[in-house]
Amino acid sequence: MPRWPNQLYIDGAWVDGAARRTWTVLNPATGSVLESVALADAVDVDRAVQAARRAFDEGPWPRLDALARGRMIFQLAERIRAKLDDLAMTDTLNVGKPIRDTVGFDVPCAADLFESYAGLPDKIAGKCYGTLPDNVTMQFREPMGVIAAIVPWNFPLTNAAIKLAPILACGNTVVLKPSEVSPLSALMLAELAHEVGFPPGVLNVVHGTGAEAGTALVRHPGVDKITFTGRHQTGVQMLEAAKIGMKGVMLELGGKTPSLVFPDAPLDMVVNGVITGIFYNLGQVCVAGSRLLVHESQHDELMERIVAKVKTLRQGDPTDPKTQLGCLATPQHLATVNSFVERAKHEGARCVLTGSLSKDANNCFYPPTIFDRVTAPMTIAREEVFGPVLSVLTYRDEAEAVRLANDCEFGLMANLWTSDGTRALRVTRQLRAGRIAINGGGALRPNVPVFGYKMSGIGAELGYDEAVHEYTSSKAVIYSLATEKSPWPE
Ligand code: NAD
Numbered sequence: 001m002p003r004w005p006n007q008l009y010i011d012g013a014w015v016d017g018a019a020r021r022t023w024t025v026l027n028p029a030t031g032s033v034l035e036s037v038a039l040a041d042a043v044d045v046d047r048a049v050q051a052a053r054r055a056f057d058e059g060p061w062p063r064l065d066a067l068a069r070g071r072m073i074f075q076l077a078e079r080i081r082a083k084l085d086d087l088a089m090t091d092t093l094n095v096g097k098p099i100r101d102t103v104g105f106d107v108p109c110a111a112d113l114f115e116s117y118a119g120l121p122d123k124i125a126g127k128c129y130g131t132l133p134d135n136v137t138m139q140f141r142e143p144m145g146v147i148a149a150i151v152p153w154n155f156p157l158t159n160a161a162i163k164l165a166p167i168l169a170c171g172n173t174v175v176l177k178p179s180e181v182s183p184l185s186a187l188m189l190a191e192l193a194h195e196v197g198f199p200p201g202v203l204n205v206v207h208g209t210g211a212e213a214g215t216a217l218v219r220h221p222g223v224d225k226i227t228f229t230g231r232h233q234t235g236v237q238m239l240e241a242a243k244i245g246m247k248g249v250m251l252e253l254g255g256k257t258p259s260l261v262f263p264d265a266p267l268d269m270v271v272n273g274v275i276t277g278i279f280y281n282l283g284q285v286c287v288a289g290s291r292l293l294v295h296e297s298q299h300d301e302l303m304e305r306i307v308a309k310v311k312t313l314r315q316g317d318p319t320d321p322k323t324q325l326g327c328l329a330t331p332q333h334l335a336t337v338n339s340f341v342e343r344a345k346h347e348g349a350r351c352v353l354t355g356s357l358s359k360d361a362n363n364c365f366y367p368p369t370i371f372d373r374v375t376a377p378m379t380i381a382r383e384e385v386f387g388p389v390l391s392v393l394t395y396r397d398e399a400e401a402v403r404l405a406n407d408c409e410f411g412l413m414a415n416l417w418t419s420d421g422t423r424a425l426r427v428t429r430q431l432r433a434g435r436i437a438i439n440g441g442g443a444l445r446p447n448v449p450v451f452g453y454k455m456s457g458i459g460a461e462l463g464y465d466e467a468v469h470e471y472t473s474s475k476a477v478i479y480s481l482a483t484e485k486s487p488w489p490e
Contacts, residue, residue: 011051012200031362055201143171145224255412337387411453
């Protein structure tokens with residue numbers, strides 16, 4: 001069992017919350033207690049923002065030589081790799097992710113993110129405008145200030161790294177609020193940053209609830225920008241908070257990814273791609289391929305193959321390396337997923353695969369579930385379930401497939417399956433989504449930006465140009481070369 005820090009990390013030191021309250025972190029696979037962690041309130045958030053403010057306004061970090069800044073970020077990547085087993089086990093125990101996923105993806109991806117962004121600081125460049133002959137006009141790119149970063153529980157360490165790597169590379173200071181459900185790996189990350197020697201106040205981690213610590217953080221006047229990943233309903237509250245202080249805001253929100261399978265698609269690849277797309281991390285993925293759009297001529301064969309294969313998936317103890325499907329993150333989330341399933345049945349969708357729920361209320365195992373003959377107006381076709389629930393819809397022609405794919409308030413991602421390259425690009429141009437994966441390959445890459453169309457977000461996560469745009473401020477500088485004074489106002 002790894003050893004976990006259980007306090008708040010503020011101004012380079014480990015401290016209890018001002019009110020000395022704690023929060024019990026549970027293992028959703030067993031219901032057992034993992035750790036009791038300090039819970040931040042508005043007083044603690046204020047201390048963290050003030051520390052970040054001082055570190056930004058007076059400290060060395062934003063003024064550090066760019067290569068030196070990059071080296072520290074790189075060292076953090078190396079420390080994450082050295083701690084791979086403990087970090088992976090932490091997220092596995094904390095949110096029920098299979099250990100093969102945390103070892104194979106979550107932790108290596110977090111390390112890759114820091115390594116990749118370690119190379120950014122000395123590439124950040126401004127512009128020079130050729131305007132009038134008697135002046136030089138420049139645009140500087142400067143660190144933006146104190147960033148409030150708020151993340152959800154579905155990829156605890158990776159979500160933190162997605163925010164922190166570009167924020168730190170751009171020379172900002174940050175207050176990170178992990179989800180109250182999953183604070184342990186974020187606190188371990190703070191411990192590793194401390195060992196590397198990041199100056200006090202550059203990275204602060206306050207664990208607290210959204211309603212209390214989260215609200216205090218986004219409303220704090222010392223924060224320059226809010227960057228948030230979570231539900232779109234919470235995103236709306238971020239916009240309200242940002243409005244008060246005229247803060248910048250970047251939102252990465254929910255999705256309802258359609259997978260469009262065309263009759264010329266390579267079916268073996270489709271079967272695996274569709275199953276991974278929706279059941280990986282038990283569907284608790286923003287880009288989970290939750291809507292399968294299949295041509296009516298292929299429907300029966302594809303359904304048969306998908307259902308047969310899903311039945312072979314191994315669900316169970318997340319710490320067992322053979323386990324492919326773990327459990328949901330909390331009993332509350334299980335109840336939400338289950339209510340979507342009940343509603344789908346009530347609205348007339350045909351349930352072709354499910355399993356029985358565990359009788360033990362302490363664990364959060366939910367079986368992979370597939371609904372067939374889903375129609376566009378049904379709730380299950382429109383709202384984000386964030387669980388292992390696949391909805392299958394049929395279409396008659398390409399135009400109807402595109403119409404169904406776009407008939408949704410989210411626009412995070414879409415999957416296309418076809419061997420016809422012209423069709424792939426034609427359909428891509430009609431889809432209203434920020435990321436299109438053609439014949440698989442939609443995985444997260446540090447250098448590829450994540451955009452959300454419609455209710456899926458504002459701004460861009462990752463991507464080097466986009467990160468510089470999101471996390472630096474622009475300053476226009478006009479330098480006059482004139483040697484004669486202006487005739488006016490004499
Ligand atoms: P959530 O919105 O409930 O919570 C996210 C974070 O916001 C948590 O840290 C929470 O404590 C905090 N929070 C909640 N209310 C707040 C408030 N009023 N003020 C400030 N902070 C507040 O989301 P969740 O259920 O934890 O995560 C699941 C959601 O995250 C899904 O909708 C999923 O699609 C989305 N998500 C999106 C992406 C992406 O890149 N677009 C990635 C991962 C997850």
